[in-house]
Amino acid sequence: MDYSKFFAKIANRRQPNLIRRMAEDYIHNPSAISFASGMPNAQTFPFKEVNVTCKDESHIKLKDRNLDDALQYGPTKGYLPLVAKWKELQKKWHNPKFENWDVHFTSGSQDGISKMFDMLIDVRDPVMVQIPTYSATLGALLPLLPEFIGIEQDQDGIIPEQIYQNCKKRLETNKPMPKFLYVNPIGANPTGTVLPEERKKEIYELAEKYDFLILEDDAYYFLHFMDDQPTSFLSIDTDGRVIRFDSFSKIFSAGLRLGAVTAHKDILGTLSLHFQCSNLQPSSLSQILIYKLFESWSDEKYEQHFKGIQKFYRERRDIMIRSLTKHLTGLAEWSTPKAGMFVWLKITALEDVYDVVMKKCINQGLFVITGHAFNSDPTQKNQNMRICYSHVTEEEIEKGLSVLSNIIKEEIASRTNKK
Numbered sequence: 001m002d003y004s005k006f007f008a009k010i011a012n013r014r015q016p017n018l019i020r021r022m023a024e025d026y027i028h029n030p031s032a033i034s035f036a037s038g039m040p041n042a043q044t045f046p047f048k049e050v051n052v053t054c055k056d057e058s059h060i061k062l063k064d065r066n067l068d069d070a071l072q073y074g075p076t077k078g079y080l081p082l083v084a085k086w087k088e089l090q091k092k093w094h095n096p097k098f099e100n101w102d103v104h105f106t107s108g109s110q111d112g113i114s115k116m117f118d119m120l121i122d123v124r125d126p127v128m129v130q131i132p133t134y135s136a137t138l139g140a141l142l143p144l145l146p147e148f149i150g151i152e153q154d155q156d157g158i159i160p161e162q163i164y165q166n167c168k169k170r171l172e173t174n175k176p177m178p179k180f181l182y183v184n185p186i187g188a189n190p191t192g193t194v195l196p197e198e199r200k201k202e203i204y205e206l207a208e209k210y211d212f213l214i215l216e217d218d219a220y221y222f223l224h225f226m227d228d229q230p231t232s233f234l235s236i237d238t239d240g241r242v243i244r245f246d247s248f249s250k251i252f253s254a255g256l257r258l259g260a261v262t263a264h265k266d267i268l269g270t271l272s273l274h275f276q277c278s279n280l281q282p283s284s285l286s287q288i289l290i291y292k293l294f295e296s297w298s299d300e301k302y303e304q305h306f307k308g309i310q311k312f313y314r315e316r317r318d319i320m321i322r323s324l325t326k327h328l329t330g331l332a333e334w335s336t337p338k339a340g341m342f343v344w345l346k347i348t349a350l351e352d353v354y355d356v357v358m359k360k361c362i363n364q365g366l367f368v369i370t371g372h373a374f375n376s377d378p379t380q381k382n383q384n385m386r387i388c389y390s391h392v393t394e395e396e397i398e399k400g401l402s403v404l405s406n407i408i409k410e411e412i413a414s415r416t417n418k419k
């Protein structure tokens with residue numbers, strides 16, 4: 001595919017950073033003498049060893065060469081042994097069907113997503129976005145001033161018919177066609193939906209027909225509650241039009257700030273130019289820790305780890321749903337999340353929940369996110385709230401939902417009295 005038509009003007013203006021290129025060439029030729037890059041000398045660093053004990057009592061010890069690598073600058077696209085391992089895993093999990101795909105590590109998946117938006121969007125470029133949309137995605141998109149084409153979700157995620165109708169109409173009326181579709185296929189944030197296989201295929205066919213890219217932000221890929229692992233858009237991509245974002249935040253640690261993009265190498269090459277002049281690379285220490293974990297774990301061990309995470313969150317979800325049924329039946333509607341960490345509530349008796357969330361709930365020591373945060377136009381009335389079950393206890397869920405239920409009842413009563 002020729003990707004240049006998808007790139008924004010700013011992407012075409014970026015130039016390679018010669019120092020980074022020299023440093024990367026030097027990594028492949030360590031016997032050469034380098035007067036080129038300004039790497040600090042690791043002898044001056046105060047750290048002697050990094051020892052990490054895992055919960056299964058295995059140890060990761062970084063010293064000598066490993067420690068130097070962990071404390072030093074490294075290649076822009078990522079620590080090379082980790083890049084190779086991650087490619088092997090991407091092949092195993094998604095088996096991309098197009099040539100020349102590659103991976104690029106990022107400082108959390110959000111880093112890759114926001115840079116990708118910068119790389120693709122010029123002012124007023126049309127983009128299709130699942131609605132409601134993860135608030136940090138909106139935060140990265142809004143300042144670029146694209147034309148938003150909202151694609152609504154039902155209980156199975158985004159509705160392909162809406163993509164079709166929008167694209168068809170734009171083509172008929174000679175409007176510019178959308179550059180991409182942004183979607184969370186598994187455990188959409190905030191709705192918790194999982195796109196069924198047939199919908200993914202239908203959407204991919206539309207992407208081929210109307211020639212748009214698919215930005216697959218799949219932060220909850222491993223946090224699903226289905227019998228079988230749902231598949232990715234990447235796994236059905238034959239043209240190289242899917243750009244996949246993986247996050248390590250929910251499976252290893254959010255604080256390590258590590259993510260990865262998988263896409264055609266021409267897309268990643270352009271993305272890399274942005275890294276070369278911004279964060280230069282993701283943390284070497286974080287990458288080596290994850291690499292060492294991968295190195296010491298068997299395939300069965302990852303599977304076990306991911307299954308353990310799924311079981312943990314499924315139990316939390318079930319507690320949340322039971323408690324919601326007890327406290328909010330008749331006041332709110334929701335679908336049981338099929339993945340992820342959130343329930344998307346619609347408070348049916350209230351036209352708008354902003355004041356309830358931002359004043360009443362906070363005053364009573366309860367924090368939820370108002371639906372306004374997930375709308376590209378936050379000034380519109382919104383009946384929704386996102387509530388997260390990942391890190392609250394059963395007692396907190398019970399107490400919090402009882403408080404929420406009382407606040408909503410009081411609000412309904414006070415609005416009725418005012419009429």
Ligand SMILES: Cc1ncc(COP(=O)(O)O)c(C=O)c1O
Binds near residue numbers: 110184247248249259
């Ligand atoms: C849909 C979605 N995408 C991306 C991210 C960001 O993940 P990371 O921590 O890898 O930057 C999140 C975080 O919650 C998310 O929900």
